[in-house]
Amino acid sequence: MTELSCYEEYKSLIKTKMGEKRYIHSVNMAKQAVHLAEKYGADVEKAETAGILHDITKEMPEDEQLQLMKKSGIILTKLQMTAPKLWHSISGACYIRDVLNIKDEDIFNAVRYHTTGRSGMSLLEKVIFIADFTGEERDYNGAEEMKQAAEESLEKAMEIGLAFSISDLVSRRMTVATETLDAYNELMMNKNI
Ligand SMILES: [Fe+2]
Ligand SMILES: [Fe+2]
Structure with missing residues (x-):
C-alpha cells in the first residue's frame, strides 16, 4: 500500500469520527504540516499522517477515551484528570x-504532545504542534501573526504559541499542563543563554 492510499484511507476514516468542521480542520492541518515539514526538513509522510490523524478521538465520548487509554496502559495524573480537553491527544496517540497499528514513536509523540508541547520536542513534534494552529481555516485573534511566525522560524512560532496558550489558560484560571510549562521554560532558558 502506498503512502498516498494510506492518506486517503485515513481521510475517509476520520470523516466517520468527527463533524464537518473538524474534518476540514484536520485536512488543512495535514496540508500545513506537510508544508512546514518540507520547509524545515522534517519527515513529510510522517507529518501528513500525524496531521490528518491528530484529532481522531477528539469527538469520542470521555468515558470511551478513558477506557482506550486504560487499555493502552496509560494512567492519568491528577492534573491530567482536571483537563478532559487534553485527553484526546493521549487517547488519539x-x-x-x-x-x-501505526508503530512509529515520532508519530505517536507528535500526536501525544500536539496540545501541550513538552521539553525536548523533535522536529516532527514541533511541526505538528504549530500546524495545528496555523492551518488555512484558522482565523482567531492573532492567527495572522502566528502564521507569519511559522514561516520565519519554528522556535519563534513555538514561543508565541506557548506564551499565548499559558496566558490564556491562566486568565481563565485553568490548570496548565506541566509539559507546557516545561516546553516554555526550555525555550526561554535557551533563548537567554
Ligand atoms: Fe487537538
Ligand atoms: Fe487540531
Whole structure:
C-alpha cells in the first residue's frame, strides 16, 4: 500500500469520527504540516499522517477515551484528570498506535504532545504542534501573526504559541499542563543563554 492510499484511507476514516468542521480542520492541518515539514526538513509522510490523524478521538465520548487509554496502559495524573480537553491527544496517540497499528514513536509523540508541547520536542513534534494552529481555516485573534511566525522560524512560532496558550489558560484560571510549562521554560532558558 502506498503512502498516498494510506492518506486517503485515513481521510475517509476520520470523516466517520468527527463533524464537518473538524474534518476540514484536520485536512488543512495535514496540508500545513506537510508544508512546514518540507520547509524545515522534517519527515513529510510522517507529518501528513500525524496531521490528518491528530484529532481522531477528539469527538469520542470521555468515558470511551478513558477506557482506550486504560487499555493502552496509560494512567492519568491528577492534573491530567482536571483537563478532559487534553485527553484526546493521549487517547488519539494510543488509537493510532494500538488500533490503527501505526508503530512509529515520532508519530505517536507528535500526536501525544500536539496540545501541550513538552521539553525536548523533535522536529516532527514541533511541526505538528504549530500546524495545528496555523492551518488555512484558522482565523482567531492573532492567527495572522502566528502564521507569519511559522514561516520565519519554528522556535519563534513555538514561543508565541506557548506564551499565548499559558496566558490564556491562566486568565481563565485553568490548570496548565506541566509539559507546557516545561516546553516554555526550555525555550526561554535557551533563548537567554
Ligand atoms: Fe487537538
Ligand atoms: Fe487540531
